[in-house]
Amino acid sequence: MFIKKLIISSPAKIIREMDFCSGLNLIIGYTPVEDTTSTGNNVGKTTVLKLIDFCLGAKGNIIYTDTENKKEIYDVVKNFYLCG
Numbered sequence: 001m002f003i004k005k006l007i008i009s010s011p012a013k014i015i016r017e018m019d020f021c022s023g024l025n026l027i028i029g030y031t032p033v034e035d036t037t038s039t040g041n042n043v044g045k046t047t048v049l050k051l052i053d054f055c056l057g058a059k060g061n062i063i064y065t066d067t068e069n070k071k072e073i074y075d076v077v078k079n080f081y082l083c084g
Contacts, residue, residue: 005018005020006051008051016048018048027045027048029045046067047077050062063078063081064077064078064081
């Protein structure tokens with residue numbers, strides 16, 4: 001099996017589009033060189049991995065549940081997932 005492309009969209013627009021190549025693919029957070037305060041956190045790396053897991057058969061709540069703290073729910077992601 002090979003995942004060629006992942007597109008995350010709403011009815012109104014494409015939110016994120018990622019192309020994958022054969023072999024090793026790295027998902028990294030992009031921080032512009034001129035931005036000395038950003039760290040690459042909160043750009044969606046973990047969410048992308050959770051979405052791939054979901055596409056391969058994981059339960060839907062994996063997308064909006066914190067991996068380290070199962071009681072923590074990401075409401076924005078949950079509402080998007082449930083309401084489409």
